[in-house]
Amino acid sequence: MASRHQRKSKGARLGSRDIAVDLGTANTVIYVRGEGVVLDEPSVVAINIMDGTPLAVGAEAKRMIGRTPSHIQATRPLKDGVIADFEVCEKMLRYFIQTVHQSKWSKPRMVICVPSGVTGVERRAVQEVAEYAGARPPAYIIEEPMAAAIGAGLPVAEPTGSMIVDIGGGTTEVAVISLGGVVATQTSRIGGDELDEAIRQYLKKEYGVDAGARTVEELKIGLGSAVPLIEEQRAEFRGRDLVTGLPRTVVISTNEIREAMEEPVATIIDTVKATLDQTPPELSADIMERGITLAGGGSLLVGLPERLRAETGMPVWLAPDPLLSVVIGAGMALDHLDAYGDTVFGDGME
Numbered sequence: 001m002a003s004r005h006q007r008k009s010k011g012a013r014l015g016s017r018d019i020a021v022d023l024g025t026a027n028t029v030i031y032v033r034g035e036g037v038v039l040d041e042p043s044v045v046a047i048n049i050m051d052g053t054p055l056a057v058g059a060e061a062k063r064m065i066g067r068t069p070s071h072i073q074a075t076r077p078l079k080d081g082v083i084a085d086f087e088v089c090e091k092m093l094r095y096f097i098q099t100v101h102q103s104k105w106s107k108p109r110m111v112i113c114v115p116s117g118v119t120g121v122e123r124r125a126v127q128e129v130a131e132y133a134g135a136r137p138p139a140y141i142i143e144e145p146m147a148a149a150i151g152a153g154l155p156v157a158e159p160t161g162s163m164i165v166d167i168g169g170g171t172t173e174v175a176v177i178s179l180g181g182v183v184a185t186q187t188s189r190i191g192g193d194e195l196d197e198a199i200r201q202y203l204k205k206e207y208g209v210d211a212g213a214r215t216v217e218e219l220k221i222g223l224g225s226a227v228p229l230i231e232e233q234r235a236e237f238r239g240r241d242l243v244t245g246l247p248r249t250v251v252i253s254t255n256e257i258r259e260a261m262e263e264p265v266a267t268i269i270d271t272v273k274a275t276l277d278q279t280p281p282e283l284s285a286d287i288m289e290r291g292i293t294l295a296g297g298g299s300l301l302v303g304l305p306e307r308l309r310a311e312t313g314m315p316v317w318l319a320p321d322p323l324l325s326v327v328i329g330a331g332m333a334l335d336h337l338d339a340y341g342d343t344v345f346g347d348g349m350e
Helices: 086-100 120-132 144-151 192-207 213-223 254-278 281-290 304-312 325-335 337-348
Strands: 019-023 027-032 036-042 045-048 053-057 072-075 110-114 140-143 162-167 172-178 181-188 234-241 247-253 292-295 316-318
Touching (some): 027 086, 036 086, 053 086, 110 120, 120 140, 140 144, 140 325, 144 172, 162 254, 172 254, 172 281, 192 247, 192 254, 213 234, 213 247, 213 254, 254 304, 292 304
Parallel strands (some): 110 140, 162 292
Antiparallel strands (some): 027 036, 045 053, 172 181
């Protein structure tokens, strides 16, 4: 299986194959008890729209985006952290579970992550998708900021304030956690996808060129930053001229990409400030001492910790493994279901 992360231990027992799932807008990551993170694939499915059958899932499907004939549609079943297409999402999750859990007869216990701002209906939809895809009912639900905090090694059970900022593909979630509970939280439907879209709209407005999703993502990763760089750089990309419809090559700078992303980046920072404003003074003092921890793929934007440090006046740190913090935390909660209980799993513990 062509996943980016695969860690296995010889001591894994057949009866310990319970799994934790970070069902993300951009990527789905799976942790298997006793083995660690075994799958990290894009949350993309290529569907034959004639009969609804999935043709490819994950990285193979992502390569098809923008390159399929009319009867094949490469789609992402999650949007802004929640399920946009229930049926496709169920097929995708079932495929991933079968990839890592070969037994067709045993139903694994499953912990699955959801954004903290989801409604009760959205939360139940996630549980149903997990159960239809093969999880033993009930599927346990854990909110992503709590999972990210556990995965980042923050002392969530202690009477001290810890702040986590989880910037994913569809959402940015900020939470202050103390004594195993969320004290203050803010969720913004701004994430990596909105950064991509801001770049795409900038290219249309300033250059009259439309670029594909993969090109825009590459520009964000290769040229994006949240603060001015010591040495600004330039790179070329190819897009479609909106006037002539012909391919065209454009040279763009890191400064322009930063300008394009300024509004969503500022929104992310405002979300952090709004959460700090809700935080009780005693916990604010803890955060001032311990700092703010960043997780999620969006936290890897060059200069974001420095920008946040300058805007809040607080220490800012990257989690040890920002891309995997959520699923690692969910896996740790899975390993200690009884210890975490109702505090972490909410209405999943029935």
